[in-house]
Amino acid sequence: xxxxxxxxxxxxxxxxxxxxxxxxxxxxxxxxxxxxxxxxxxxxxxxxxxxxxxxxxxxxxxxxxxxxxxxxxxxx
Amino acid sequence: xxxxxxxxxxxxxxxxxxxxxxxxxxxxxxxxxxxxxxxxxxxxxxxxxxxxxxxxxxxxxxxxxxxxxxxxxxxxxxxxxxxxxxxxxxxxxxxxxxxxxxxxxxxxxxxxxxxxxxxxxxxxxxxxxxxxxxxxxxxxxxxxxxxxxxxxxxxxxxxxxxxxxxxxxxxxxxxxxxxxxxxxxxxxxxxxxxxxxxxxxxxxxxxxxxxxxxxxxxxxxxxxxxxxxxxxxxxxxxxxxxxxxxxxxxxxxxxxxxxxxxxxxxxxxxxxxxxxxxxxxxxxxxxxxxxxxxxxxxxxxxxxxxxxxxxxxxxxxxxxxxxxxxxxxxxxxxxxxxxxxxxxxxxxxxxxxxxxxxxxxxxxxxxxxxxxxxxxxxxxxxxxxxxxxxxxxxxxxxxxxxxxxxxxxxxxxxxxxxxxxxxxxxxxxxxxxxxxxxxxxxxxxxxxxxxxxxxxxxxxxxxxxxxxxxxxxxxxxxxxxxxxxxxxxxxxxxxxxxxxxxxxxxxxxxxxxxxxxxxxxxxxxxxxxxxxxxxxxxxxxxxxxxxxxxxxxxxxxxxxxxxxxxxxxxxxxxxxxxxxxxxxxxxxxxxxxxxxxxxxxxxxxxxxxxxxxxxxx
Numbered sequence: 001x002x003x004x005x006x007x008x009x010x011x012x013x014x015x016x017x018x019x020x021x022x023x024x025x026x027x028x029x030x031x032x033x034x035x036x037x038x039x040x041x042x043x044x045x046x047x048x049x050x051x052x053x054x055x056x057x058x059x060x061x062x063x064x065x066x067x068x069x070x071x072x073x074x075x076x
Numbered sequence: 077x078x079x080x081x082x083x084x085x086x087x088x089x090x091x092x093x094x095x096x097x098x099x100x101x102x103x104x105x106x107x108x109x110x111x112x113x114x115x116x117x118x119x120x121x122x123x124x125x126x127x128x129x130x131x132x133x134x135x136x137x138x139x140x141x142x143x144x145x146x147x148x149x150x151x152x153x154x155x156x157x158x159x160x161x162x163x164x165x166x167x168x169x170x171x172x173x174x175x176x177x178x179x180x181x182x183x184x185x186x187x188x189x190x191x192x193x194x195x196x197x198x199x200x201x202x203x204x205x206x207x208x209x210x211x212x213x214x215x216x217x218x219x220x221x222x223x224x225x226x227x228x229x230x231x232x233x234x235x236x237x238x239x240x241x242x243x244x245x246x247x248x249x250x251x252x253x254x255x256x257x258x259x260x261x262x263x264x265x266x267x268x269x270x271x272x273x274x275x276x277x278x279x280x281x282x283x284x285x286x287x288x289x290x291x292x293x294x295x296x297x298x299x300x301x302x303x304x305x306x307x308x309x310x311x312x313x314x315x316x317x318x319x320x321x322x323x324x325x326x327x328x329x330x331x332x333x334x335x336x337x338x339x340x341x342x343x344x345x346x347x348x349x350x351x352x353x354x355x356x357x358x359x360x361x362x363x364x365x366x367x368x369x370x371x372x373x374x375x376x377x378x379x380x381x382x383x384x385x386x387x388x389x390x391x392x393x394x395x396x397x398x399x400x401x402x403x404x405x406x407x408x409x410x411x412x413x414x415x416x417x418x419x420x421x422x423x424x425x426x427x428x429x430x431x432x433x434x435x436x437x438x439x440x441x442x443x444x445x446x447x448x449x450x451x452x453x454x455x456x457x458x459x460x461x462x463x464x465x466x467x468x469x470x471x472x473x474x475x476x477x478x479x480x481x482x483x484x485x486x487x488x489x490x491x492x493x494x495x496x497x498x499x500x501x502x503x504x505x506x507x508x509x510x511x512x513x514x515x516x517x518x519x520x521x522x523x524x525x526x527x528x529x530x531x532x533x534x535x536x537x538x539x540x541x542x543x544x545x546x547x548x549x550x551x552x553x554x555x556x557x558x559x560x561x562x563x564x565x566x567x568x569x570x571x572x573x574x575x576x577x578x579x580x581x582x583x584x585x586x587x588x589x590x591x592x593x594x595x596x597x598x599x600x601x602x603x604x605x606x607x608x609x610x611x612x613x614x615x616x617x618x619x620x621x622x623x624x625x626x627x628x629x630x631x632x633x634x635x636x637x638x639x640x641x642x643x644x645x646x647x648x649x650x651x652x653x654x655x656x657x658x659x660x661x662x663x664x665x666x667x668x669x670x671x672x673x674x675x676x677x678x679x680x681x682x683x684x685x686x687x688x689x690x691x692x693x
Contacts, residue, residue, distance in 0.1 A: 011361075011611075015613070047574075047602070047605050050573065061611070063608065066608075066609060067356040067361045067399065067609050068313070068357055068358050068397045070318075074321065074324040074328055075324050
């Protein structure tokens with residue numbers, strides 16, 4: 001069976017929501033972006049971040065298809 | 077009790093130490109439907125169950141089993157004993173519960189087996205020998221007319237009289253005036269009608285006429301539009317969808333229709349209907365958003381176009397995608413979006429604020445939209461269009477809305493710029509009354525928002541309920557008209573935190589339900605996220621949150637404090653004063669320029685787009 005590239009089935013973006021232990025929000029942002037880039041995503045943005053006592057709650061978005069792109073899921 | 081043939085005697089047996097809630101629920105439902113039930117206590121030895129069955133002679137034995145440990149042995153032994161006792165031939169035996177799989181039930185010799193997540197109604201259907209139809213399949217979602225049942229009667233004589241006087245002045249001022257926007261609207265009507273007539277007159281004549289109309293159309297357009305028609309030069313960040321993309325889109329729409337199911341998001345109330353705005357920039361992505369929204373229960377969608385489109389005379393044509401917010405209005409884009417909609421989904425194409433207002437209403441009407449959006453005051457003061465121009469165009473747009481039987485809503489988004497609610501409401505009521513005089517059906521759209529004005533005056537320092545409720549009370553004390561808070565509800569209360577964002581939307585939806593309004597427009601949980609486009613999952617976030625809010629509230633109500641009534645009275649007298657000032661000015665258009673319906677100090681600026689473009693008819 002042909003292996004499916006699941007990213008081709010994602011309509012627009014992939015969000016990762018997690019809690020990262022860090023010194024402050026700035027470091028949390030850097031680590032969040034580093035995490036997503038490490039996973040191979042190029043177009044990455046922090047959607048939301050909130051620091052509290054030793055760590056940050058963060059949601060990082062990797063854009064897979066933006067409006068106006070050629071969407072591979074359209075052919076599914 | 078003598079049971080009729082349809083009514084059954086059922087023995088309900090929880091074969092667990094404690095887990096008997098499901099059977100209690102089924103027991104209640106069966107009793108409510110007139111069946112005779114005997115519910116045994118939990119954790120009874122199976123021998124005792126057999127002896128009870130021999131005693132009561134049930135038609136059906138319903139057994140539940142939650143715990144998985146030793147389940148096959150236990151149930152197998154039960155069936156053996158039932159057979160040995162001669163019960164098996166007389167009663168149907170059914171098993172359900174978390175530990176059960178239908179295959180296991182069949183293997184052990186049960187008549188039916190229901191696993192985890194089974195709807196209680198499925199068991200009831202089995203008892204009654206009926207085919208089980210899941211709840212979602214029973215829903216026949218139909219389009220609703222938001223204006224049904226409203227008589228548009230004024231309850232406030234003084235305000236009605238003032239509105240009538242202002243309306244008369246506006247209509248008189250507009251009667252000999254026209255604009256490039258109005259000319260294009262009528263050319264557009266003729267162009268679409270010609271295409272409809274293609275089978276009736278010779279193709280040569282049609283093409284000749286189209287060329288003639290298009291030439292005239294372009295004489296009333298801006299350079300940006302002319303360049304595209306004549307030289308194929310597109311505005312920046314706009315591209316034409318390729319043939320392959322369009323073919324794939326056809327397939328996508330077709331497949332979507334085949335699997336489409338309507339979901340009802342409301343719980344025990346019929347109102348409010350739930351809308352969201354789409355406008356990702358790309359019609360394909362818009363359709364993905366709409367189809368997702370429909371699957372999660374949205375009742376209607378609003379087309380959101382780019383702001384530059386409203387400041388440009390004329391429309392582009394073709395299947396166009398735009399890399400930024402707002403989906404370009406073209407006949408082809410709109411047609412494709414319309415084609416994708418479920419038959420129950422209400423569709424609004426907003427026309428309210430720019431140089432293409434009348435033409436947008438024509439497109440909406442001709443392409444089968446259900447609603448449109450027009451507000452001369454907001455468009456003039458906070459959306460950049462010259463007040464004189466938008467008054468002339470707005471009146472024509474309202475006439476067209478009446479012609480195409482499109483109710484129109486009136487957003488009061490000038491509040492977001494800082495204009496106090498009472499001024500925005502005075503403007504909205506003027507346009508509503510214009511609508512009534514011209515035979516259209518206006519829908520009032522107050523904002524449920526944390527506006528700059530309430531921030532300054534501190535009216536929401538304690539809660540978001542009282543002032544929003546005051547707005548609804550005030551409008552209802554003036555006129556019997558449909559009310560649809562927007563746009564979206566909870567404006568300026570959202571943050572980038574999706575939990576907070578969904579929560580504030582849901583809470584405002586709860587308030588809207590409690591106040592009995594007709595519809596609401598909700599945001600996505602990406603509402604406050606401005607560095608990228610809105611994601612499909614963020615749509616689901618708020619639809620789920622709103623569904624849960626509806627479930628939570630049911631027909632109960634939120635009780636505002638005494639402040640709501642006080643502020644409602646204050647709003648009504650402030651509206652009166654604004655209308656008096658408009659009348660004193662003697663001209664609605666002059667009142668717009670002079671800040672009576674929203675001043676520079678408030679944060680309203682008369683627009684300049686389309687200035688000096690009005691001409692005599």
